[in-house]
Amino acid sequence: MSSDALLSVHDLRITFDGIEAVRGLSFDVRPREVLAIVGESGAGKSLTARALLDMLPRGASTSGTIEPDLAAHRGRRISLVPQDALSALSPVHPVGDQLAAAVRSVARVSRKEARSRAIAALDRVGIPDAAGKARAYPHEYSGGMRQRAVIAMATINEPDVVVADEPTTALDEEHRDQVLRVLAEQREAVGAALVLVTHDMDVVRDHADRVLVMYAGRLTELGPAEEVLGRPRAPYTAGLLASLPQHAPPGRRLPALRGTPPAPGALPPGCAFAPRCPLAADACRTEEPEPQEVEGRLVSCHRWAELPHPATKLFQAQAQAQERAQEQV
Numbered sequence: 001m002s003s004d005a006l007l008s009v010h011d012l013r014i015t016f017d018g019i020e021a022v023r024g025l026s027f028d029v030r031p032r033e034v035l036a037i038v039g040e041s042g043a044g045k046s047l048t049a050r051a052l053l054d055m056l057p058r059g060a061s062t063s064g065t066i067e068p069d070l071a072a073h074r075g076r077r078i079s080l081v082p083q084d085a086l087s088a089l090s091p092v093h094p095v096g097d098q099l100a101a102a103v104r105s106v107a108r109v110s111r112k113e114a115r116s117r118a119i120a121a122l123d124r125v126g127i128p129d130a131a132g133k134a135r136a137y138p139h140e141y142s143g144g145m146r147q148r149a150v151i152a153m154a155t156i157n158e159p160d161v162v163v164a165d166e167p168t169t170a171l172d173e174e175h176r177d178q179v180l181r182v183l184a185e186q187r188e189a190v191g192a193a194l195v196l197v198t199h200d201m202d203v204v205r206d207h208a209d210r211v212l213v214m215y216a217g218r219l220t221e222l223g224p225a226e227e228v229l230g231r232p233r234a235p236y237t238a239g240l241l242a243s244l245p246q247h248a249p250p251g252r253r254l255p256a257l258r259g260t261p262p263a264p265g266a267l268p269p270g271c272a273f274a275p276r277c278p279l280a281a282d283a284c285r286t287e288e289p290e291p292q293e294v295e296g297r298l299v300s301c302h303r304w305a306e307l308p309h310p311a312t313k314l315f316q317a318q319a320q321a322q323e324r325a326q327e328q329v
């Protein structure tokens, strides 16, 4: 574990029925940082996040280490902001009672004190009439308000790490920005690190200090967000960026990154990204690349040095060639 790590994950593997969905992942979470985990659907982002909290789905087996064991103090040292706020709140208790109970689960304070901390926490996340709303049930909150209440719950005991798993997926764009802002403010206020699972590169750009890019259960690239987004070294990262709407050629909605990631049980030999990669060479089809240090970051790619800058055109050219080939069929 590196000396400045708050949490250190080493060779994490998560398996269902003998099939590995997360395949030997190592990374640190540093104090007070925002570490975004990005990648397409199925990359293993949520499983990784849930492993930090020891909240994996039934049937998952794990190996590797996560140290120290913050999950043994879930709710106090590490907490979760899930995708769906309703799953984090009990429908049968007023929100304020749930926050007060969270306070009393870790601190010996009176009911009155816990209640006033609960109201203060709701107020901090921007819930109007916090004292009145504390008496309301989750279903009486709007979606955005509920997600704010969950952020209040996740930060009320001033944890070391907050894990947010696609915290704004269920919200519309306007509420998405607000909720992300509230989350950023609250984690800053309590001095927690934030592990933010997202598939939105704009969210990474706006909020992350470092970014872990995952593909098919492995680390593809890990480094300072500004540098990774400014000049990706892994073709997969470049492909994700080329797929952003602002990089799409005029009049086209198709993402530059064509095809879909392989399912965990159906990985190709070699690099799992090779079948979609415009730079793939023979070695990529036979040997899976290990993470290596490249200019202060980690990159898993045999061909990183060949990636042009900017790489956007490479992916657009590949997408156009594939489109032409399909038109001819």
Ligand SMILES: Nc1ncnc2c1ncn2[C@@H]1O[C@H](COP(=O)(O)OP(=O)(O)OP(=O)(O)O)[C@@H](O)[C@H]1O
Binding pocket: 016, 021, 039, 040, 041, 042, 043, 044, 045, 046, 047, 048, 057, 058, 059, 199, 263, 264
């Ligand atoms: N409960 C489960 N049972 C069996 N396999 C699972 C289970 N949960 C996840 N997996 C497998 O692990 C893979 C990775 O899942 P995970 O939820 O971590 O993906 P993700 O990157 O978070 O994707 P998304 O953005 O869609 O949430 C899935 O594609 C699936 O194959």
